[in-house]
Amino acid sequence: MASRIDVSIEHRGTPDGGGDAPVKREPNTCPRCSSHYRDDELERTLRVCPQCGYHFPVRARERIAQLVDQGTFVEEESGLRSTDPLRFFDLRPYTERIAEAEVSTGLGDAMVIGKAKIERRDCQLAVMDFAFMGGSMGSVVGEKFARACELAADRGVPLVCVTASGGARMQEGILSLMQMPKTVFAVDLLRDARCAFAVVMSHPTTAGVLASFASLADVTVAEPGALLSFTGPRVVQQTIPGEKLPDDFGLAESNSRFGHVDSIVERRELRPFIGRLLALFADGR
Amino acid sequence: MAAERKPTEIEQLRLRDRLARLREVPLLRGASISGELAKLERKIERIEAEPSADEIWQAVLLARHQDRPYTLDYVDRIFDDHIELHGDRSLADDPAVVAGLGCFRRRNPASYHTSNPNAPRR
Numbered sequence: 001m002a003s004r005i006d007v008s009i010e011h012r013g014t015p016d017g018g019g020d021a022p023v024k025r026e027p028n029t030c031p032r033c034s035s036h037y038r039d040d041e042l043e044r045t046l047r048v049c050p051q052c053g054y055h056f057p058v059r060a061r062e063r064i065a066q067l068v069d070q071g072t073f074v075e076e077e078s079g080l081r082s083t084d085p086l087r088f089f090d091l092r093p094y095t096e097r098i099a100e101a102e103v104s105t106g107l108g109d110a111m112v113i114g115k116a117k118i119e120r121r122d123c124q125l126a127v128m129d130f131a132f133m134g135g136s137m138g139s140v141v142g143e144k145f146a147r148a149c150e151l152a153a154d155r156g157v158p159l160v161c162v163t164a165s166g167g168a169r170m171q172e173g174i175l176s177l178m179q180m181p182k183t184v185f186a187v188d189l190l191r192d193a194r195c196a197f198a199v200v201m202s203h204p205t206t207a208g209v210l211a212s213f214a215s216l217a218d219v220t221v222a223e224p225g226a227l228l229s230f231t232g233p234r235v236v237q238q239t240i241p242g243e244k245l246p247d248d249f250g251l252a253e254s255n256s257r258f259g260h261v262d263s264i265v266e267r268r269e270l271r272p273f274i275g276r277l278l279a280l281f282a283d284g285r
Numbered sequence: 286m287a288a289e290r291k292p293t294e295i296e297q298l299r300l301r302d303r304l305a306r307l308r309e310v311p312l313l314r315g316a317s318i319s320g321e322l323a324k325l326e327r328k329i330e331r332i333e334a335e336p337s338a339d340e341i342w343q344a345v346l347l348a349r350h351q352d353r354p355y356t357l358d359y360v361d362r363i364f365d366d367h368i369e370l371h372g373d374r375s376l377a378d379d380p381a382v383v384a385g386l387g388c389f390r391r392r393n394p395a396s397y398h399t400s401n402p403n404a405p406r407r
Binding site for chain 2: 215219220256257258259260261262263273276277279280281282283
């Protein structure tokens with residue numbers, strides 16, 4: 001007799017809940033300055049608002065296209081799929097959610113890995129996609145990242161990882177939490193092979209991913225305004241009702257002040273920056 | 286005015302005075318006196334070569350000048366390329382330290398420098 005756990009979903013931030021800001025959000029309207037753009041306009045500006053510099057989220061494929069030398073990316077391990085060993089369901093079965101995400105994003109899971117050249121330098125690439133179930137790390141993301149580390153170590157090339165994640169994938173329970181030590185070990189393997197590891201933290205990089213491999217890079221770069229925090233400001237605020245959190249709580253800028261980030265790099269500077277970084281990593285090779 | 290004179294200037298005046306008096310001595314034992322003369326003249330030359338109070342103060346002002354080179358100016362000139370890494374992963378971005386990766390004569394060393402925290406930020 002399978003026991004069933006009933007869940008109730010609390011809707012927060014809906015109009016009748018707070019009522020200060022309109023919740024409806026157009027994907028191509030800048031949340032900071034309300035400028036509206038066509039999709040091709042945003043694609044040309046690397047999804048950065050030309051008016052105020054707000055960095056829109058970037059999908060994995062588009063990110064890869066932005067970063068690598070044209071035609072050099074070769075995807076690897078694209079066939080990995082989650083098997084749902086827990087046969088998990090909340091309001092809907094997990095398999096259904098995965099299938100839906102796969103159809104809507106065209107990705108097998110929330111991470112794409114492969115080899116590529118950036119500014120004519122070989123590297124291994126691992127890019128996360130927030131649109132696939134919040135970029136959550138389940139066994140597939142963990143396995144893909146671990147394999148990216150192994151492939152980089154085998155080839156003796158640096159690993160560049162772009163993170164965007166809400167954390168561990170709740171639907172995989174303990175299996176997703178197990179990806180945290182696994183990816184940490186994978187980074188250690190990379191280190192033993194004396195390969196460099198650079199992480200670009202994009203909005204948002206939080207919870208299980210921030211608490212495992214994303215924080216372990218030799219060089220950590222953040223996009224401006226990205227939320228990089230184990231727990232988001234809304235939840236932290238609830239734990240201290242009397243005080244007000246600083247406005248930049250958990251953002252890239254405050255992380256930079258506290259020494260958790262090496263540099264904040266704007267998206268249009270990202271490719272040349274990583275190119276320079278790879279050149280500096282290449283000593284003795 | 287005399288009170289403003291610093292020790293080297295006073296000594297210089299004293300030496301000149303002795304020199305003048307030696308010149309007036311009748312040349313009875315010429316060799317030994319001319320040796321003394323040469324010694325005094327060398328001494329005056331040496332004192333004159335020393336920087337004056339004004340020159341010393343100028344050097345201090347120059348070293349404190351707003352547009353003097355700061356750590357990052359040296360970093361720019363030493364390395365062909367240099368990426369500054371700010372994070373110490375524990376406390377804060379320390380403004381008194383400049384650290385990073387640089388390219389120096391085809392080698393890529395890590396670099397570490399102290400820096401004036403009040404240096405103009407770039």
